Amino acid sequence: MEGSEQRDSDYVEGSALCLEGLRKYRDLDFIGAIKDLKKSLIMIGDNYEESYKLFGHLGSAYFANKQYEEALVYQKKAIQKMKQLGNASLEELRTNVHNMAQSYKNLREYEKAIECYHEEIKLMGKDHTNICSIYSEIGDAYRHWHRDDQACNFYEKSIKCASSATDI
Numbered sequence: 001m002e003g004s005e006q007r008d009s010d011y012v013e014g015s016a017l018c019l020e021g022l023r024k025y026r027d028l029d030f031i032g033a034i035k036d037l038k039k040s041l042i043m044i045g046d047n048y049e050e051s052y053k054l055f056g057h058l059g060s061a062y063f064a065n066k067q068y069e070e071a072l073v074y075q076k077k078a079i080q081k082m083k084q085l086g087n088a089s090l091e092e093l094r095t096n097v098h099n100m101a102q103s104y105k106n107l108r109e110y111e112k113a114i115e116c117y118h119e120e121i122k123l124m125g126k127d128h129t130n131i132c133s134i135y136s137e138i139g140d141a142y143r144h145w146h147r148d149d150q151a152c153n154f155y156e157k158s159i160k161c162a163s164s165a166t167d168i
Contacts, residue, residue, distance in 0.1 A: 014042075021036030055074045060098060
């Protein structure tokens with residue numbers, strides 16, 4: 001096979017492995033999902049336009065398997081690739097930043113988690129429907145970090161946000 005035909009064949013096979021990995025993820029076979037997604041990444045490579053999605057899927061699979069440090073590696077790669085290529089939607093970027101915050105929170109790196117949540121708020125804007133839950137997530141991070149005053153401030157912000165949303 002010539003070079004371009006081989007690349008096309010690898011892309012098709014890699015895409016099939018990616019879909020199989022996503023099926024295994026849905027079936028809660030996270031180790032199988034990770035294995036297939038990593039093989040897919042090797043076959044497709046990280047230079048194609050939507051490789052950030054594959055990095056994000058790997059981050060999600062590692063997170064679901066409670067391998068938070070490994071999840072962060074791929075979540076960071078997904079965000080880096082999104083910014084580099086500039087072809088991802090704000091919602092895709094926001095979702096990956098949120099996932100990164102959750103990984104940091106599970107690793108008890110609360111300061112980094114809070115930074116990510118604030119970045120997420122910037123990406124979503126003050127009027128986004130999920131803003132109230134993000135304020136609550138920030139409150140949780142501060143509470144786990146034993147910063148009770150800051151936790152209370154964000155819980156109050158979450159409650160005010162939720163009550164003003166129901167007044168509409």
